[in-house]
Every structure is written in structure tokens, then in C-alpha cells.
Amino acid sequence: MAWDDLHDPNNQEPPRNPRGNPPGGGSGGGGGGTGGGPQFEIPQFKVPKLKGSSVTFVILFLLALWILPSVAYFVEQGEEGVVVRFGKYVRSAQPGPHLKLPSPIEHVYTPNVDRVRVTEIGFRKTRSGQIKDFPNESLMLTGDQNIVDIDLVVQWKINDAKNFLFNVHEPTKAVHNAAETTLRGIIGQHIIDNVLTTGRTDIQIQLKKSMQDLLDTYNAGIEITQTQLKDVDPPAQVVAAFNDVTSAKEDKERMIHEAEGYRNAIIPEARGKAAQVVRKAEAYNQEVIKKAEGDVSRFLQQYQEYKKAPEITRKRIYLETMEEVFPNVNKFVVPEKGGGVLPILPLNNSLNDSLTGTQGRK
Known part of the structure; x- marks a missing residue:
């Protein structure tokens, strides 16, 4: 449509300039007469005339705006930039702003090397917490x-972004397989009592080292930070039997401790008594030795006296011996001369009867 066709043909006013003013000057008025249509006013503007250098500048500026997002990139804290050129590794980049060749020549990956990742063996925690x-x-x-x-929990992180991206196809699955395989091998080296009780710490330490050695052989770029045996239990079908066995073992340990306590209490007492008996025996030994030595000395003295007066010495010894023997034996007095039935005078019985009668009269 031409600019002069914008007026109503039934309007008696001269046609309006498309710039917004009537041809004769002055301001435009409203439409008059019957059947007149609306009038349009188009603002005046001028298209700037650009020189050749200006056009080139604008083109270069627009081209820079289009290319800049594909050549500039920023590596966040905790990340490591890995730049590849046509799919081949060329360099790594630390946190901060960097430049690269535009895509698709170069591409940058920025894995988080500080984030600790978790792999679960034997269970999974759903989003709802179940x-x-x-x-x-x-x-x-x-x-x-x-x-x-x-149930095992393995915590790990990236320690070499280049190896992590290019040496292992599925790193998370690799950690999972390494954890399960290594754990099965280690558990197969321990008895169940050790696994359920005191051996858990040693198993965790051994598992962490073995997993790290295995992943390092593949240059996986992964560091195992922690392994934790979350739950270690017998199968649900035999829990009751295992509890009975555990209870019996606890009773065994308790009885052993009680026996050791009794032993620790009785042994010192027995040793004290044994030492006392030894001391008494040693004292008796010294007493016997001294007594024997005294008897020997006395015998030698008597022997010297005996050699001087044998008859007198023999009689004295005889009388001294009788003095020691007579008080402890029954005595019967028999006359040297007598006929027929020899009268026997039981002095002991008579003496006892005499003493009994005297006490009864009192």
C-alpha cells in the first residue's frame, strides 16, 4: 500500500503527509465529514548512513558476541578443567577464567574433584529415605x-580428572564392582566370629587399601577416602540360632573371667600358706639340727666320762632312763622270791581305786 492511500477518499481535507504533517504545513486535524476513517500518524526517522569501516566494526562486534561463549570458560572452585581437542586430551585447567578454541575444535569438561561421592553395597537408600x-x-x-x-558404604572422590574421564568408562560402576569383589575376598579370609565381633576395624582398613590398589592398577583417578561396614549380621533365617551361640559364648567368657578372678584370689593365699609351711619346716630343720648337735655333744661328753668310770656311768644312765620311761608305762611289782602262783601287785589299779574312793568321800 502506498503512503498516500492512508487517507479516506471521502474526506475533503487534502491528503496527509505520511511523515505526519499536511502538505501545506501546520498541525494535522481530526477527520471531518460523514463516513471519514481514522488518520494514521507515522513518526519521522532517518536511517543512518554507515561508512564501510563502521559496517565492518559492527559485523566484527556481532561475530565476537557469537563466538565469545564458545571460547571463554570459567572453572569453579573445587573443579578441575580438562580440555580436549577433537576428543584428545591437551591440557588441564585450574579454577578461574580461561580461553579455548571455539567449539567443536576444543571442548572442556569440569568435574568436581572435591565432592565426596558415596557408593552403597548390599542396600540402596531411596529418595524417600527408605x-x-x-x-x-x-x-x-x-x-x-x-x-x-x-552392608558396606564406600566414600570416594576424584584425584585425577584426566584419568577419571578417559581411563574408566563408568567410574561409579567401577567403584561398586571393586568394592564388592574386594570385600568378598577379604570376608573369605576371616571366620564368622571375627567378622561379627572384633575384626570389623581390621577388615575396613584392609578393604580400603585393597580397593585403592585395585583402582590404581587401572589408573582410574579415584581416591578411596573411607570404607565403613554399616551392618554385619547373620542371615535373617538363622538369627535366633546365632543369638543362642552368642549367648553361650558370652556365658563361657563370663565363667572364664570368674575362674580367672578366683585363681587370682586363691593363688596368692596358697602361696602365702606355702611360704609359711616352708618357714616352719626350715625352723624345724634348724631345731632338729641343733638338737642333734647337742645330743652328739652330750654323748661325746658321756663317752669321755664312761671311759673314766664305766660301771658308774652305765648305772647312772640306766637310772636316768628309767626316770624318763616309768612315768609313761604301766608298772607291775613282782617279788624276786615266791612259790606257787606269784602274787602280782597292780600298783596302778590300786592307786586309781584309792584316789577314786578318796574323792568320793570328799
Whole structure:
């Protein structure tokens, strides 16, 4: 449509300039007469005339705005930039702003190397917080042919972004497989009592080292920061039997401790009594020795006297011996001369009867 066709043909006013003013000057008025249509006023503007250098500048500026997002990039704190050119690694970049060749020549990956990732073995925690068990992962065979149900949590992070991106196809799955395989091998070296009780710390330490060694052989760029045996239990079907066994073992340990306590209490007492008996025996030994030595000395003295006067010495010894013997034996007096039935005078019985009668009269 031409600019002069914007007026109403029935209007008696001269046609309006498309710039907004009537041809004769002055301001435009409203439409008059019957059947007149609305009038349009188009503002005046001028298209700037650009020189050749200005056009080039504008083109370059627009081109820079289009290219800049593909050549400039920023690596956040905790990340490591990995730049590839046509899919091949060329360099790494630390946190901060950097430049690269535009895509698709160069591309940059920025994995987070500070974030600690978690891999779960034997269970999974859902978004709602519920725990879902995976028996095919958690049931393991011990060294004494028993089955144990183990839930494991492995914490790990990236320690080499280049190796992490290019040497392992699925790093998370690699950590999961390494954890399950290594744990099964270690559990197979321990008896179930050790796994359920005192051996858990040693198993965790051994598991962490073995997993790290295995991943390092593949240059996976992964560092194992912690391994934790979350739950270690016998299978649900035999929990009652295991509890009975555990209770019996606890009773055994209690009785052993009680016996050791009794032993620790009785042994010092017995040793004290034994020492006392030894001391008495040693004292008796010294007493006997001194007495024997005295008897020997006395015998030698008597022997010297005996050699001087044998008859007198023999009689004195005889009388002294009788003095020691007579008070402790029954005595019967028999006359040297007598006929027929020899009268026997039981002095002891007579003496006892005499004493009994005297006491009765009193």
C-alpha cells in the first residue's frame, strides 16, 4: 500500500503527509465529514548512513558476541578443567577464567574433584529415605563356611580428572564392582566370629587399601577416602540360632573371667600358706639340727666320762632312763622270791581305786 492511500477518499481535507504533517504545513486535524476513517500518524526517522569501516566494526562486534561463549570458560572452585581437542586430551585447567578454541575444535569438561561421592553395597537408600536391600550383593561366605549379611558404604572422590574421564568408562560402576569383589575376598579370609565381633576395624582398613590398589592398577583417578561396614549380621533365617551361640559364648567368657578372678584370689593365699609351711619346716630343720648337735655333744661328753668310770656311768644312765620311761608305762611289782602262783601287785589299779574312793568321800 502506498503512503498516500492512508487517507479516506471521502474526506475533503487534502491528503496527509505520511511523515505526519499536511502538505501545506501546520498541525494535522481530526477527520471531518460523514463516513471519514481514522488518520494514521507515522513518526519521522532517518536511517543512518554507515561508512564501510563502521559496517565492518559492527559485523566484527556481532561475530565476537557469537563466538565469545564458545571460547571463554570459567572453572569453579573445587573443579578441575580438562580440555580436549577433537576428543584428545591437551591440557588441564585450574579454577578461574580461561580461553579455548571455539567449539567443536576444543571442548572442556569440569568435574568436581572435591565432592565426596558415596557408593552403597548390599542396600540402596531411596529418595524417600527408605532402605532397599540387595541380598545378591550383601550375602557373603566366610572362611569357616558360614554366611554373613554385610552392608558396606564406600566414600570416594576424584584425584585425577584426566584419568577419571578417559581411563574408566563408568567410574561409579567401577567403584561398586571393586568394592564388592574386594570385600568378598577379604570376608573369605576371616571366620564368622571375627567378622561379627572384633575384626570389623581390621577388615575396613584392609578393604580400603585393597580397593585403592585395585583402582590404581587401572589408573582410574579415584581416591578411596573411607570404607565403613554399616551392618554385619547373620542371615535373617538363622538369627535366633546365632543369638543362642552368642549367648553361650558370652556365658563361657563370663565363667572364664570368674575362674580367672578366683585363681587370682586363691593363688596368692596358697602361696602365702606355702611360704609359711616352708618357714616352719626350715625352723624345724634348724631345731632338729641343733638338737642333734647337742645330743652328739652330750654323748661325746658321756663317752669321755664312761671311759673314766664305766660301771658308774652305765648305772647312772640306766637310772636316768628309767626316770624318763616309768612315768609313761604301766608298772607291775613282782617279788624276786615266791612259790606257787606269784602274787602280782597292780600298783596302778590300786592307786586309781584309792584316789577314786578318796574323792568320793570328799
